[in-house]
Amino acid sequence: MKANAKKWAVAALPLCLAAIAALSGCSKDSGQESAAGASANGDKFDKLPKEVSISMFDRGQVSSDEGTYEENRWVKWIREQSGINLKVVPVPRNQAQDKLNVLIASNQAPDLIWEYDRNYIGNLVTQGVIQPIDEYIEKYSTSYKKYLQENPELKPYLTFDGKMYAVTTKRAVSAVANHGMWIRQDWLDKLNLKMPTTIDELIAVAQAFKDRDPDGNNKADTVPIIGYTTGDVYNAMHGVTWVDWYLENDKMKYGPTMDRYGDSLATEKKIYELGLADKEYFTDKDNSRAKQLWTTGKAGICLCQWGGNTSTMVKDLLLNDPSAKAVPLEPVSTKYGKYGLYQETPANIYVTFNKNMKNPKAAVAYLDWLVDKGWFALSNGQEGVHYKLVSGIPQKTDADKFKKEVAYAAEYAVLKPLVEKPEDLPIKAAQDALSQQIVKLEVESLKTALKNKFRRDIPYQPNIIEINELKASFQKTIDEIRAKTVTQSNYPAEKALDDIRKEWKRLGGDNAEKLAQEWYEKNKAGFK
Incomplete structure (x- = not known):
């Protein structure tokens, strides 16, 4: 997104x-x-x-x-x-x-x-x-x-x-690639850490960034994980989103009601409770705090975009600290396997x-x-x-x-x-040293973003008024439950998923699933 x-x-x-x-x-x-x-x-x-x-x-x-x-x-x-x-x-x-x-x-x-x-x-x-x-x-x-x-x-x-x-x-x-992850390679090198490849390794690296003073100022002031696509990144790595329908045994299921979504919430909650994420990211609506933490060298992992606004953030980081080395981070695997971050449809x-x-x-x-x-x-x-x-x-x-x-x-x-290729980007960019440094990182990030396929079981979503209205009214519930379970220690992710399912059912989820299934059976022959 x-x-x-x-x-x-x-x-x-x-x-x-x-x-x-x-x-x-x-x-x-x-x-x-x-x-x-x-x-x-x-x-x-x-x-x-x-x-x-x-x-x-x-x-x-x-x-x-x-x-x-x-x-x-x-x-x-x-x-x-x-x-x-x-x-x-x-x-x-x-x-x-x-x-x-x-x-x-x-x-x-x-x-x-x-x-x-x-x-x-x-x-x-x-x-x-x-x-x-x-x-x-x-x-x-x-x-x-x-x-x-x-x-x-x-x-x-x-x-x-x-x-x-x-x-x-x-x-x-x-434009097909959208979200991306970035990490401070110089922090990894300083702390003798390997690039994380699993969710547990990502948490371990973030913990080290929090505890071991990677910026070398003798203060416990680093924020391991920041980003303006935080929840979406965790969801994508678990093979689910909060807006889409998925196929489970050829049956249509709404993303937030699936086990995968509950596990994504649990991951986000764990990272938050360990103090590995910025405590203010739920209220950072304009991303100003995320940008400030990244560009001033106080953050180690950015859950952002492959380029775009993130390229500007990386550029500002390098202007503030030319020795900084931010590099693209490939999505890590979870117990569900390995998926790419959000990627757009062809249209x-x-x-x-x-x-x-x-x-x-x-x-x-x-x-x-x-x-x-x-x-x-x-x-x-x-x-x-x-x-x-x-x-x-x-x-x-x-x-x-x-x-x-x-x-x-x-x-x-x-x-x-x-029509373009990743290798066109350095030619298109300005030729000054900093612009070329940034665009080379963009090319690497673009290739990294496209390396793993984003999970999208059907090419586009059902257009049924009953489903659209239900999803619209249900969105606020999902947002509220997500924020509550992540930030409140006495509200476990298991209970959050259970509450999501109960509310979905109360609002007419069974009928929505029936309509979605009928839509799928009618349209699946045209899906590629």
Whole structure:
């Protein structure tokens, strides 16, 4: 899951949205009339302004002198180059779905609504918020239609109830990998410790980091384990997540009700009670404390991402202490075997069409432009200013300039047919010594992150309203029980798992499992 917001988190449209959607009905003058319904005098959409609005994740990356997410050099460039008058509707990344739900309920949602989370898209389908787009793509698209023909494996991810409700492009290899673990190799060397390969060895190393003064300041002030994906990492190493369904003897079981989840809680609880994890990580919502501990050299193991924000943290650590040696740590085995940390599905961003969209033809034209050429500049900047081509690969010429003027622009490239290899990363990065040092660590981390397969028994999750609503209401229960068992000594993980199962059953879990099983039997022939 993406840092600061778990990409497979359960979508949670407010229940009132269903009533609002039902009352509002289908707008007769909206774009969801058949694309085949053009008048004899030409396509009805040709008479409409070429205007499209789109949601955007606000990650706080636009500096004040660049403008805002709504208005900046790149939004202006998009309008000029695409011929589409684009309006951007930012939503805070960490509250994206909540904000989108409010916009939808108040009939203020943009034409194009997108998310990484297929479950959320499924909720929008169920609620009648978005519309099928098969006819629009068939009639109006050239570039994206060709792309989908060349990548047919994406079609099942875009299809709900036999109709296509979204467009997407394949994730690049650097976007398939997500979570990653890092460890201070220099601390291991100083304490004469081996790289841990099992969960027990990981705990033993963390204990040594706590007790044996690895930073050499004669103070008991080190924090062995920090990270903003802590619970997810423990879960993944036990072959389970708190949002997904799994197959046990060909029967669908919800992750948090499985023995594996209870054992993951027990592991997290043990590490916490031994004082090996930062005591404040449950309340460190913006990860500021984790970053502070890592970059100031007070932490030894980071449960984070393979790159991204973690690369910035490693860079800041090296700026503070050039002798530090942070290296990728491969996931360790548990009694269930060895699994990779969270990895994404092939489908990247899901871009959908609001049912009240005025001009779907303009929306398709915009998406075609992105796939054809727009994505490249939005991802890399301006040739000769932000990059130069080396063996056909864009190489950053100034890391700081790129970070300020281009990094945020990638947010607009919601369709990006990028094909890359790990070895491309050093060519793409800035060539100064520090940037190259960081990117070489990134390549190693990427390979480490992809070395072990993340457990995903089915390619995507059931889109059934009863299940979606149950999972949404159940999420708070899971969060509360997890925090309680980890932080309270008198609440063992065995009791926590028992309470999770009882609450699941009370809320209708038996029926959810029945529906999930029926869905699986109906769809499994199409799973690869």
